[in-house]
Amino acid sequence: MATAYGRRLCCDLIQTHFGEFVQKVVKCLVYRGPLALADIARFSELNPSTLKSSLLVLVQHSCVQAYKVEHEGVGSAPPRVSTSYVPLCDNILHRMRFPKFLLAVREDLGEEAESLVEGLLEHGRLTLEQITQRTAAKAGKTEAEVVKGVKETFAKLVAARFIERCPAAEPSLQPKDSNVEPPKKVPRGAAKARGPILSAQDTVSEVVQRILKAAAPDETDRFRLPISMAGMSAPIVDNETTDPSSLPQKRKFEALKMDSKTAAAVDEKEVLWRVNFEQFLRKLRHQTCVDMVRTRLDAGAAIILSAMLQATGNQETSARQHHSVPLSMDAITQAVRSTPDGQHMTLERIRGLVAQLASDGVGFLAKAGEGGNSYAINMHNIIEARQRNEVEGIVLQRFGRECCRIYRLLAIKGQLEQKQIGERAMAPKNVKELLYRLLKEQYVQVQEIAKTSEHIASKSIYLWKVNYRAVLYRVLDDLYHAATNLCLRHAHEIQKEQEVLGLVDQLDATRDAGDGAQVSHVTLTSAQQDQVKRISRITKILDASLLKLDDAILLFHDF
Amino acid sequence: MAARGRGRGRGRGGGAQFLARDDDGNLIFNKKQEGPTPLFPKVERLPDLPTVTKRDEMLVFRRHHLQKAWECSPYYIEKIKTKTEGIVAEIDRYSDRYRTNRRANRVPLNSVLKLTGASFPVELLGQGRGRGKGVLPPGSTPWVLQTSLAKTDLHRLDQLASLEQRRLKDEEKGDKDGEEKKPGEGDDGDGENEEIEDEEDEIADDDYAQTFGFDDDEEYDVDDGGDDEGPVY
Numbered sequence: 001m002a003t004a005y006g007r008r009l010c011c012d013l014i015q016t017h018f019g020e021f022v023q024k025v026v027k028c029l030v031y032r033g034p035l036a037l038a039d040i041a042r043f044s045e046l047n048p049s050t051l052k053s054s055l056l057v058l059v060q061h062s063c064v065q066a067y068k069v070e071h072e073g074v075g076s077a078p079p080r081v082s083t084s085y086v087p088l089c090d091n092i093l094h095r096m097r098f099p100k101f102l103l104a105v106r107e108d109l110g111e112e113a114e115s116l117v118e119g120l121l122e123h124g125r126l127t128l129e130q131i132t133q134r135t136a137a138k139a140g141k142t143e144a145e146v147v148k149g150v151k152e153t154f155a156k157l158v159a160a161r162f163i164e165r166c167p168a169a170e171p172s173l174q175p176k177d178s179n180v181e182p183p184k185k186v187p188r189g190a191a192k193a194r195g196p197i198l199s200a201q202d203t204v205s206e207v208v209q210r211i212l213k214a215a216a217p218d219e220t221d222r223f224r225l226p227i228s229m230a231g232m233s234a235p236i237v238d239n240e241t242t243d244p245s246s247l248p249q250k251r252k253f254e255a256l257k258m259d260s261k262t263a264a265a266v267d268e269k270e271v272l273w274r275v276n277f278e279q280f281l282r283k284l285r286h287q288t289c290v291d292m293v294r295t296r297l298d299a300g301a302a303i304i305l306s307a308m309l310q311a312t313g314n315q316e317t318s319a320r321q322h323h324s325v326p327l328s329m330d331a332i333t334q335a336v337r338s339t340p341d342g343q344h345m346t347l348e349r350i351r352g353l354v355a356q357l358a359s360d361g362v363g364f365l366a367k368a369g370e371g372g373n374s375y376a377i378n379m380h381n382i383i384e385a386r387q388r389n390e391v392e393g394i395v396l397q398r399f400g401r402e403c404c405r406i407y408r409l410l411a412i413k414g415q416l417e418q419k420q421i422g423e424r425a426m427a428p429k430n431v432k433e434l435l436y437r438l439l440k441e442q443y444v445q446v447q448e449i450a451k452t453s454e455h456i457a458s459k460s461i462y463l464w465k466v467n468y469r470a471v472l473y474r475v476l477d478d479l480y481h482a483a484t485n486l487c488l489r490h491a492h493e494i495q496k497e498q499e500v501l502g503l504v505d506q507l508d509a510t511r512d513a514g515d516g517a518q519v520s521h522v523t524l525t526s527a528q529q530d531q532v533k534r535i536s537r538i539t540k541i542l543d544a545s546l547l548k549l550d551d552a553i554l555l556f557h558d559f
Numbered sequence: 560m561a562a563r564g565r566g567r568g569r570g571r572g573g574g575a576q577f578l579a580r581d582d583d584g585n586l587i588f589n590k591k592q593e594g595p596t597p598l599f600p601k602v603e604r605l606p607d608l609p610t611v612t613k614r615d616e617m618l619v620f621r622r623h624h625l626q627k628a629w630e631c632s633p634y635y636i637e638k639i640k641t642k643t644e645g646i647v648a649e650i651d652r653y654s655d656r657y658r659t660n661r662r663a664n665r666v667p668l669n670s671v672l673k674l675t676g677a678s679f680p681v682e683l684l685g686q687g688r689g690r691g692k693g694v695l696p697p698g699s700t701p702w703v704l705q706t707s708l709a710k711t712d713l714h715r716l717d718q719l720a721s722l723e724q725r726r727l728k729d730e731e732k733g734d735k736d737g738e739e740k741k742p743g744e745g746d747d748g749d750g751e752n753e754e755i756e757d758e759e760d761e762i763a764d765d766d767y768a769q770t771f772g773f774d775d776d777e778e779y780d781v782d783d784g785g786d787d788e789g790p791v792y
Contacts, residue, residue, distance in 0.1 A: 017629045019637045057634045066680040099621035122628045544615040
């Protein structure tokens with residue numbers, strides 16, 4: 001669900017990362033939906049070789065996914081297959097949060113793992129061989145020296161699911177799946193409430209989901225280590241290019257007998273790996289849950305929750321899982337005691353905290369299993385509570401305390417008349433003005449119920465309500481807008497100080513060239529030094545703000 | 560005189576096209592349109608500046624690092640501004656001596672990508688391979704550029720740290736080093752100029768190929784002839 005400003009942000013990000021030409025391609029795809037190569041060429045007006053390079057870059061960085069569509073032949077013409085490209089907006093937006101991914105992996109697995117993931121983020125997709133080459137070149141050593149360390153780190157990363165094998169380049173889709181979406185049967189009322197934009201967005205994202213599903217390797221294959229690392233006991237010898245199911249039994253047997261060295265070499269040199277964004281999102285989501293519980297309840301409850309998340313995290317199947325796997329009380333105790341913070345907790349305290357988390361007013365844990373002995377984490381509830389808090393905070397900051405009171409009242413009570421709102425929210429005098437301010441920014445909606453067929457205003461009833469889904473959409477769009485503005489401002493500030501930045505570049509160049517005689521060619525005046533100081537402070541603040549804003553975008557879009 | 564002028568103006572205003580004129584009959588343009596609207600107008604109530612924690616600084620540092628790596632990588636596709644016109648190209652400027660040319664040594668895209676059907680859509684693979692342009696000079700790897708860049712970054716930071724101790728002034732430059740460099744500086748790499756020209760040749764070829772075999776006119780003529788003959792009996 002990329003909003004209008006979300007799309008713009010996608011284009012801006014690509015422009016800063018890969019330049020203008022690649023941005024043009026992304027712009028076409030993001031605004032027009034899935035397109036074939038010829039169409040992209042027509043709309044973007046790029047020359048064929050630049051266009052192809054741009055698409056290669058985008059595919060390499062998982063920003064675009066290609067898929068094959070089979071068109072039925074007309075008349076006597078045979079059916080033909082064409083390739084289309086679909087933009088993966090979520091992946092493009094993830095590029096903003098790469099620094100967070102790097103810090104997360106550093107906290108979990110250490111510096112070597114971070115540098116390996118950094119390589120993958122820089123290059124999009126690499127083979128194990130390329131990863132080794134890169135590490136060796138960075139460390140200034142030979143490949144043989146580093147290969148052992150790299151493989152160990154690599155295995156750790158795969159085990160933690162931080163990296164995965166790349167999906168298929170061109171999965172095939174049946175015609176009915178791709179472009180022509182059959183209209184979904186939705187009850188009339190529901191369709192009306194959601195509005196046309198949201199449902200249109202959903203169908204596009206559904207198509208994207210289907211394509212991604214078709215491209216993804218199956219679960220066991222996705223995190224399978226290369227043969228050389230998995231040991232000779234690996235049950236299947238890798239044969240990427242041939243489909244094992246179509247082979248006769250005899251050939252399969254021969255394939256098994258293939259020289260293991262060759263197979264290992266192929267696996268290392270040909271199989272591409274990339275960063276598994278889903279796992280990183282899951283980790284960030286868990287952190288948000290723990291933070292929320294810490295602010296809402298206390299540090300003890302946060303320890304319990306984080307221990308439970310750690311114990312159940314591996315069994316989560318999707319990035320937006322609603323409930324975790326249920327854990328029995330014994331398992332919870334064991335998990336809590338194994339963490340450094342919780343090892344001294346008594347059983348009574350753990351029981352008390354779990355009961356508190358599961359109480360009706362909170363609802364962060366749900367009872368499950370027979371007799372209600374097990375508990376599952378209701379992550380959906382936690383995230384929703386966090387989102388509500390954020391929205392109320394935004395309303396409070398933008399419109400003031402009285403508006404926030406009205407917003408909360410409407411959110412709890414549903415539909416109310418203006419007079420009722422004035423009485424209950426303790427703002428009878430200026431309630432109209434406050435409501436109209438909220439209406440203008442689309443945080444509340446008004447519905448007219450006419451008593452007469454002429455729709456006379458004085459004889460109609462006007463009901464005010466909060467459409468939470470629409471508010472969430474609105475907030476997300478505002479967040480994207482803010483992020484776009486931050487990016488623009490950043491570019492503008494840099495542009496403004498171009499001259500002095502050029503001087504600094506020259507200084508660097510002379511310094512790099514040698515510490516010898518040329519150092520004195522360029523100097524900065526004190527005014528210029530002030531300028532440099534100023535620009536560095538501004539960019540730092542802008543960058544930090546963008547990263548903080550991204551936390552909110554993650555909360556409203558990805559969790 | 561002035562009164563008459565105004566009167567004329569009003570008279571015209573009633574017509575279909577209203578054009579504001581001054582006393583001499585010259586057109587008056589709306590003053591507001593003269594300049595562009597300010598890009599970033601003053602905000603009256605600014606929120607507090609965010610506090611930048613140590614963690615934020617680590618994040619910002621990584622952000623710059625990645626950004627710089629992408630900018631210098633083969634994935635950054637740009638048109639190189641060439642000064643091929645006239646004398647300008649031949650003049651060796653003093654200022655060019657110290658200009659940093661960060662992207663002149665960009666490695667070709669296909670030295671990093673695994674251009675096989677399993678990794679990329681087949682229709683994209685045609686170019687790059689056959690051209691022979693993307694062949695890496697012997698003895699160099701695509702990772703070397705990256706590393707040299709990364710190294711200079713770290714190297715610079717180290718230098719800054721030492722300079723910080725020596726002089727306060729240099730510390731400011733040091734802060735700058737960590738900052739982002741603007742795209743668009745020093746774009747004139749010799750090696751890439753050739754490539755651009757080649758690409759342009761290619762477009763021409765391709766365009767020709769696309770419009771070739773497009774025989775609308777002929778068919779039209781044939782149809783026409785048929786129609787004309789129709790009524791003659």
